[in-house]
Amino acid sequence: MKKLLILLVMLGLPAGAFAAGGHKSCGAIECDPVKIDLGDQASLQRGARIFVNYCLSCHSAGFMRYNRMGKDLGISEELVKDNLLFAADKVGDLMKAVMPKDDARRWFGVAPPDLSLIARSRKPAWIYTYMRSFYRDGKSPSGWNNTVFPHVAMPHVLYEWQGDQRAIFKKDEHGAEVLERLEIERVGSMQPQEYDRAMRDLTNFLVYLGEPAKLVRYQIGIYVLIFLAVFLVFAYLLKKEYWKDIH
Ligand code: HEC
Structure with missing residues (x-):
C-alpha cells in the first residue's frame, strides 16, 4: 500500500510542476493564464x-500548408479557398507572409x-498576454509600445478591436518608473471579454500551429486508453483462471 502511495505521488509530481509553468513571467509583469484546448475545434x-x-x-x-490546416481543423477545401486564401494561390501552398522580408525590415x-x-x-500565456498588452506611446516610431x-x-x-490602451506608471521605492496598470482609454469594437476570448482563440491556434501532430496524438491516446481498459478485463480474467487451483 505504501509503495502504491509513493508511486502515485511520483506520478503526480511532474504534472504539478507542469501546471505551475503557466505563470511564466512576461517581462516586468506576470503572464495572464490562458486555457488551451486543442479539442475545441470552433476556437481553433x-x-x-x-x-x-x-x-x-x-x-x-x-x-504549414493551407490544406493541411483545413483538414486538421475540419474546414472544407472550398471554405479554405474562399475565406482563408489571401496570401497564396493554391490550397497546397505554404503559409508565406504577404510582405517581402526586405520591405518589412526596411519599415519596421x-x-x-x-x-x-x-x-x-514563447509559451501560450506569454502570447496571450502580449496580444492584450499594447499601449499608446507617442515616443515609439509605430506609436505603440507593449508591457510584455x-x-x-x-x-x-x-x-x-481592443481600442486604445494607455499605461499608467508609478514610482517604486527607488524612484524608478514601474507599470501600475493598463487602462482602456477608448473602447474598440469589442468588449474586453470579447477581445480576451478572441486572443484566447488566436493563442489556441498558435499552439496547434506549433505542433499539428498533437491533434492526431490526442485521438490515438483515446483509442489507447480504451484498448487498455478492455485489455485489463481480459488480463484479470486470465489471472483468475491461472491462479484458481492454487488459491
Ligand atoms: C504590420 C506588420 C505585422 C503584423 C500585421 C503582425 N505583426 Fe507581429 N511582429 C511584427 C514585427 C515587425 C515584429 C518584430 C518585433 C520586434 O522584434 O521588435 C513582430 C513580432 C511578433 C511577436 C513576437 C515575436 C518574438 O520575437 O518572440 C509575436 C508573438 C507576434 N508578432 C505575433 C503577431 C500576431 C499573432 C499577429 C496577428 C494578430 C501579428 N503579429 C501581426 C510585425 C507584424
Whole structure:
C-alpha cells in the first residue's frame, strides 16, 4: 500500500510542476493564464481566421500548408479557398507572409519572425498576454509600445478591436518608473471579454500551429486508453483462471 502511495505521488509530481509553468513571467509583469484546448475545434477555427486575416500580412507560418490546416481543423477545401486564401494561390501552398522580408525590415527595422513555432519558444500565456498588452506611446516610431515586449517594432494590428490602451506608471521605492496598470482609454469594437476570448482563440491556434501532430496524438491516446481498459478485463480474467487451483 505504501509503495502504491509513493508511486502515485511520483506520478503526480511532474504534472504539478507542469501546471505551475503557466505563470511564466512576461517581462516586468506576470503572464495572464490562458486555457488551451486543442479539442475545441470552433476556437481553433476562429483563431485560424484571425491569424490568416491579421497576421500573415507580415508574419509567415512557413511549416504549414493551407490544406493541411483545413483538414486538421475540419474546414472544407472550398471554405479554405474562399475565406482563408489571401496570401497564396493554391490550397497546397505554404503559409508565406504577404510582405517581402526586405520591405518589412526596411519599415519596421526588424523582419517579423516566422510564427510556426512561436507558441513553443514563447509559451501560450506569454502570447496571450502580449496580444492584450499594447499601449499608446507617442515616443515609439509605430506609436505603440507593449508591457510584455518593451519597444516592440510591431504595431498593435488589432487596436480597432481592443481600442486604445494607455499605461499608467508609478514610482517604486527607488524612484524608478514601474507599470501600475493598463487602462482602456477608448473602447474598440469589442468588449474586453470579447477581445480576451478572441486572443484566447488566436493563442489556441498558435499552439496547434506549433505542433499539428498533437491533434492526431490526442485521438490515438483515446483509442489507447480504451484498448487498455478492455485489455485489463481480459488480463484479470486470465489471472483468475491461472491462479484458481492454487488459491
Ligand atoms: C504590420 C506588420 C505585422 C503584423 C500585421 C503582425 N505583426 Fe507581429 N511582429 C511584427 C514585427 C515587425 C515584429 C518584430 C518585433 C520586434 O522584434 O521588435 C513582430 C513580432 C511578433 C511577436 C513576437 C515575436 C518574438 O520575437 O518572440 C509575436 C508573438 C507576434 N508578432 C505575433 C503577431 C500576431 C499573432 C499577429 C496577428 C494578430 C501579428 N503579429 C501581426 C510585425 C507584424
